[in-house]
Amino acid sequence: MMQRRTLLLAASGLLAAPAVHAQAAWPARGSIRLIAQFPPGGLVDTVSRLMAPFMSSALGQTVLVENRAGAGGVIGTDFVAKAPADGYTLLVSHASVHVFAAATLPAMPFDPVADFTHIAHLVEAPNVLLVRAASPIQTLAQYIETARRQPVRYGSSGIGSAPHMLGAMLAGESNAANLDHVPYRGSAPALQDLMANQIESFIDPITTNVAMMRDGTLRALAVSSPQRLPAFPNLPTFAELGYGRLTSAQWLGLSAPKGLPAPITERLAALVPDILKQPALMERFSDLQTLPRNPPPVGAEFVKVIEEDRAAWTAVARRFNIVAS
Incomplete structure (x- = not known):
């Protein structure tokens, strides 16, 4: 009798009701x-x-x-x-x-x-290439020219990160043989070393750097967006400066x-x-x-x-x- 009742319930779909209800009730x-x-x-x-x-x-x-x-x-x-x-x-x-x-x-x-x-x-x-406001480097062209003559370090959030890859592409496509990567365990320690003049530059997503860009603590040399950002109309893109592959x-x-x-x-x-x-x-x-x-x-x-x-x-x-x- 019990087996027959179970089969009838299964056929009617009533046995599946608790599972369906559990999903429907999510996230109760x-x-x-x-x-x-x-x-x-x-x-x-x-x-x-x-x-x-x-x-x-x-x-x-x-x-x-x-x-x-x-x-x-x-x-x-x-x-x-x-x-x-x-x-x-x-x-x-x-x-x-x-x-x-x-x-x-x-x-x-x-x-x-x-x-x-x-x-x-x-x-x-998008990612931005940043230097301190006190840096003598004013433009991407000056940055590359400097990195062709002498070591210029750029920090990133780690080996294989998007900023690391962008820096490698920039070095390769500009023939800036002295552009050296310094990996960190996250963006915060890299920014700390940039401000302490332990590295010359920093590549990072714009998100957490907007405030320091606006107050003049950091100078952005280029951004990886396809077009200029409306909030920073004077900030050129890598693409318009001749590095079209650095759009990401x-x-x-x-x-x-x-x-x-x-x-x-x-x-x-x-x-x-x-x-x-x-x-x-x-x-x-x-x-x-x-x-x-x-x-x-x-x-x-x-x-x-x-x-x-x-x-x-x-x-x-x-x-x-x-x-x-």
Whole structure:
């Protein structure tokens, strides 16, 4: 009798109801962790903390930013790759890991595409070449000419990072043989050494440097955006100065472990474009010169961005023999 009742319930779909209800009720179980795989104060942390309250409001549940830094973002990213695919652990994914580390590390503990549910592209930030305000170098041309005659050091957030790759491309394409890379464990210590005159220059996403550019503490020589930034109309692009290949931006996205249930994935993918249209959030992103694409790529389109960028930067890494460790 019990077996017959079970079969009848299964046929009617009633046995599946608890699982369906659990997905439909998401995120009623509790707060959501938004993993930032870099330390506080940098690009990922800044964007994560801007996004979290808007996500909380839209989902009706607390979204908590949790920093899990280390190994150039690989540790926090790997944590998410191995987390349950239940919608309660999300990642602010970053090109630094899914593109640049994938292009330069001999091996990674996860597949940058297959081991994730890539939900949506969030924002992207161009990189800037910076010197101290007191530096005698006023232009990119002077910078290159100096690096042809004598050593000029540029700091970056690490070996194989986007700033490192841009610096290598600049050195190669300008024949600036004395342009030397100095890797750091993140942007903050590199900026500290720049201000202490331990290095002559610094390449970094514009996001966390906007305030010092505006108050005159830092001088930007060029930006990697395709066109000049409206907020900095006097700042030339690398492209207009003759370095068209140095046109790139570091994107951030929203991702989750692979196998995220379709109803959760679809809800988040529909949510992101609406959140990115919020005037208060757009104003902050505009202040930081870190903006979404219009429209933001979601789902398969976001995956396409990752795969195309990885292919392009893998070619650059091979050209300049850049291998991270």
